[in-house]
Amino acid sequence: MSSFASSCSSAWSVAVLQQHAFRQAGTLGVTNQSALAVADNATIGALGLHAKDVRQGGSVAVRNWLRAWPVYRQLTGLDPWGRGKAVVSPEYATFAPRTATADRVVHSVCPYCAVGCAQNVYVKDERVVQIEGNPDSPISRGRLCPKGSASKQLVTGDHRARKVLYRPPFGTEWQELDLDAAMDMVADRMLDARRKGWQETDEHGNPLHRTLGIASLGGATLDNEENYLIKKLFTALGAVQIENQARI
Numbered sequence: 014m015s016s017f018a019s020s021c022s023s024a025w026s027v028a029v030l031q032q033h034a035f036r037q038a039g040t041l042g043v044t045n046q047s048a049l050a051v052a053d054n055a056t057i058g059a060l061g062l063h064a065k066d067v068r069q070g071g072s073v074a075v076r077n078w079l080r081a082w083p084v085y086r087q088l089t090g091l092d093p094w095g096r097g098k099a100v101v102s103p104e105y106a107t108f109a110p111r112t113a114t115a116d117r118v119v120h121s122v123c124p125y126c127a128v129g130c131a132q133n134v135y136v137k138d139e140r141v142v143q144i145e146g147n148p149d150s151p152i153s154r155g156r157l158c159p160k161g162s163a164s165k166q167l168v169t170g171d172h173r174a175r176k177v178l179y180r181p182p183f184g185t186e187w188q189e190l191d192l193d194a195a196m197d198m199v200a201d202r203m204l205d206a207r208r209k210g211w212q213e214t215d216e217h218g219n220p221l222h223r224t225l226g227i228a229s230l231g232g233a234t235l236d237n238e239e240n241y242l243i244k245k246l247f248t249a250l251g252a253v254q255i256e257n258q259a260r261i
């Protein structure tokens with residue numbers, strides 16, 4: 014028999030002996046504390062320990078060792094199925110969820126689709142450490158689909174684009190731009206296109222006050238508030254072609 018098989022067999026024997034000792038203790042009507050002693054003695058015997066050694070001070074160490082053993086805790090505690098405290102190791106007991114150690118929680122909306130499930134974004138040391146569903150949301154009530162559940166990777170993953178890339182007309186290479194310069198370029202082009210496409214009146218002289226030079230096509234990741242602001246901005250600029258592909 015291999016040492017692993019031997020060890021498993023011996024562990025199983027110990028468990029059986031402990032159960033036997035508890036049954037005996039129950040039959041005799043002894044207290045729980047006495048039952049523990051009977052169980053310990055049965056286990057000590059099964060492990061081949063000498064009673065003399067135990068009497069000379071080894072019993073406390075052996076009992077502590079036994080009580081740290083998940084099978085022992087499972088058989089003698091309140092977790093008979095071994096799904097809770099019985100199987101918690103000392104190392105595991107020191108763990109805490111990232112949601113419990115975060116400095117603050119920021120409410121957000123899943124960026125992926127038009128369902129707009131609400132998210133709690135957990136931040137520690139100014140870094141996103143976890144993203145979970147927000148149970149206060151009337152839309153999703155704390156749930157996220159697999160895609161939304163993985164959105165922390167979208168924020169923190171190495172593949173995330175963190176710089177604006179610009180390829181000028183007829184250029185063959187991308188250039189890096191800082192965000193302020195990129196925003197200025199977008200604003201300049203938008204105003205220029207608006208001016209070039211401006212229509213003051215139609216062919217009959219009726220007022221139009223609109224531009225066909227710019228348009229907006231939103232995506233499913235835009236939430237209600239973003240769509241509201243986009244519609245307001247583009248309408249104020251005189252655009253009439255304002256759409257969103259999402260229909261939820």
Ligand code: SF4
Nearest residue numbers: 123125126130158161
């Ligand atoms: S991608 Fe999933 S989690 Fe995100 S809004 Fe859509 S359904 Fe909700």
